[in-house]
Amino acid sequence: MVQISRAIVHEIPKGKYSADGEHTVALSSAETTLAPETRRFIEENMLDFGLKSPRQIVEDPDAGSTTPTFIREILSDPDRFVDASQGIALNLHRAQTGNSPSGVLIVATVTDAGSSSVIILKAEHAEGMRLRRVGDEATGRFDLQHLNELIVGNNSRIYKIALLSEATGGVAGDMVDQQNGVAFADFFMSAFLGCRLADNSEVQTRQFMQSAMNWVNKSVPSESDQARYATALIAYMGSPATSFQATEFADQFLEAEVRDDFVRSLPDDVATSVVNKDLALVPGQGAGLRMYAPGVVVSASAVALERGDLEILSEEGQSTTIRIRGSLKRYGLGSAPKG
Template identity: 25%
Template sequence: MDFCNLKINRIIIHEIFKRNSEGEIVEPRYSEALSILDDAGIEVLSDRIINSVGGNAYSMEMEISNYQINSCVEISNRLINCIKDNDFINISKSIAYKLAEAQTTRRMPGGIVLIFDATIGLSNKPTIGIIKAEIHSGFTRNANLHDMVLQYISELLLTPQQKLYKVVLFIEDNNDSSLELNQRYCSYIYDHNMKRAETKDAATYFYSTFLGCNFKKNSKIITRNFYEGSREFINSLDITDEEKFDINMQLYSYMKSPITTTLSIDDFAENNFPIEIRDNYARHMKNKEIPNTLIQKDTTFIENRLKQRKIKFSNDISIMGPSEKFKELINVISSDDESTTLKINGTIKDQQ
C-alpha cells in the first residue's frame, strides 16, 4: 500500500469512559459538531498518521473478519458514503459506542475517539480513519468538547507520544458494490501493544472485538520468506564469515524469541546492521514482496529448520548442530579465501 497523499476532509471527536464500578458501559460523550483544524494542524496530523500506520514497526495490515451489519467496516462504509455532515456526525457515534462496548473491563482506559474521512495514495482511495487516544494526567478537560478536542490534538496527537494512541485506516481498495466489504476494504492498524507477547492481549479487544479484524492467514508464508530473505541478504554481504555467523545467530534468536510475537524489517535492521546498509536490506526485502509493516510471526513452515543450524563449506563439508547451543559449541576463529578455522567445544564421540 502506498501511504502518501493523505487528505483529511471531515473530523469528528467523541469521548469514551472506562466502565463503572458495576462493570456497565458509561454512555460516551458525543460531539454534535465537526472539529475544525487549521491547515498546519491538518498537515501535522496527516504526517503523524502516515508515519504511524505507513512505516512504523508497530503497524500491521490485517484481514477483516467481521463485515456484517453494524460491524466497524460496515459503519465505516456508511461514513464514506455520507454526503451530509449531520449524517456523518450521527453515524460516527456508533463507532464511539462500539469501542466503549468492546472495552469490557475497568482496566481499559477511556479516551478520545477521533474519526475522520479522507483519501489516500496517488489514486485518492476513499478512507475512514479512527484514532483512540488515552487522556494523559496532565490534560485538563474544558466544558466545551470542541475546544477540548482542539487542545487535546495540539497537546498529544501532534506530538510523538506513540504509546498513548491507536490508529486504524479502512481503505476502499475496490469500489465494486457487488463484492463483500472484506473484499472491498483493506485495514491497517497501528498499536504499540501488538508487538510484544506480554501486551498482545491488551491489543486484542481493539483489533478483534472492536474492529472485527484478525491476523492475515498467510503469515506462515511471510514468516518463512522473511527468514529466507534475511539469510540471503546476510550471506551476500561483503563481511567476514565470523560476522555473517554472528548476524545469522541473531536472526535465529529473533525468529525464536518468545518475547516478540511479530517481525519487522526496520526492527531487525536497526539492531543488526550498520546504518549504511539498512536501506539495502529494506530494498532487498521489498523485492521479496515482504511488507515493511509488522508481520505476525508464525514459524510453522520453518520450525524444523530452526531446530538445527548448519554450516556448509566450499569443499562440501558440513557441520550441523542444535540451534540453541550452536554459538556456544562452535566458534569461527578466522577465515580467508582458502580456509576457515573453527573451534568446536567438544571431543570426537564417533566416526562414520
C-alpha cells in the same frame, strides 16, 4: 500523504462497558472544526508517522461488529457522517476491556493516494507540564502548569489507528497498534473493528511453536526424547526457510509412532498448512531454548545447540545430567528462578 477532509471527536471513558455503568461515551453532535495547524499536526505527527509500518486487515464477518457497516455508510452517504461516527464510538466502548484507559476517538474521512477512506484513531489521555513566563525578562519568573488531558504526537505509543476503505469482499485497510506492536489488541481489531489480519503468519508461527513445546513437555515420556525433539524444533524454525509445515517437521525429526499424535495436538489451521514463518511473537524470536528444573533454569542458544555444545543425558532414578562441551567462561549474578 493522508489528507483529512472531515473529522469528529468523541470522548471514550475508561474500562469495560456496563449498561448501568456511571461512565458513558461523550458524543459530539457535530463535526469538529480543525484549525490548519491542528489538521497539520494530526496528519503529520499522528497519521503519517503512525502508519509507517501498518499491517493489512480485512473484514471478518464472524466478528459480529457493526463498525464495517458504519464505515460503508460514511463512504457512501456524507449525511451519515456524524451519526455513523457516534455508532463507531459506542462500538469501541462496548468492545473495551476492563483495563482500557480513557481517551478520545477521532473519526475522519481522508484522501490517500487519490482514494477515499475512513480513519479511526484511538488516542489516550497523557500528562505533561506547560512552561509559562510570568512578568518581564528582568523581574519575571517561569511557572509550570500541570496538564492531564494532552493528546501527544510521534514520541508517544498511545495510538491505535485504522485506515479503512471499501474493497472486494468487505471493508479492508491498514492498522497500527503502537501499544502492542505486532501483538494487536484483539478487542480493537476484532470486537470493535470487525476485522482480522489479512496474513496472520506470526500468530500461526507462535501457535505452532507453543503447541509443539507443550506436546514435548506433556506427551513425550522420555527425557532424552524431549531434549532431542525440543532441540530439533529450535533448529527447524531457525533454518533459512521462509515457511514451515507441521507434517514436514514431524517427518524429519519425530519417531514414526508419535507423528500422528503430534499433528493432532496442533491447532487445525496450523496442522495441515504451509505457513509463512514469522517469529515476531515467539519469545526471543525462537533463538534459544530454556530448560527448567526446581530452582534451576538453563538457557542455550540455537547456535550452541546445533554445534552440540550442550548435551542432555537422561539417567536412572529420574535424574538428568546436562553436559557442557568446553569450559565455563564466567559466572554472573541474577534473580532466583521461580519454582
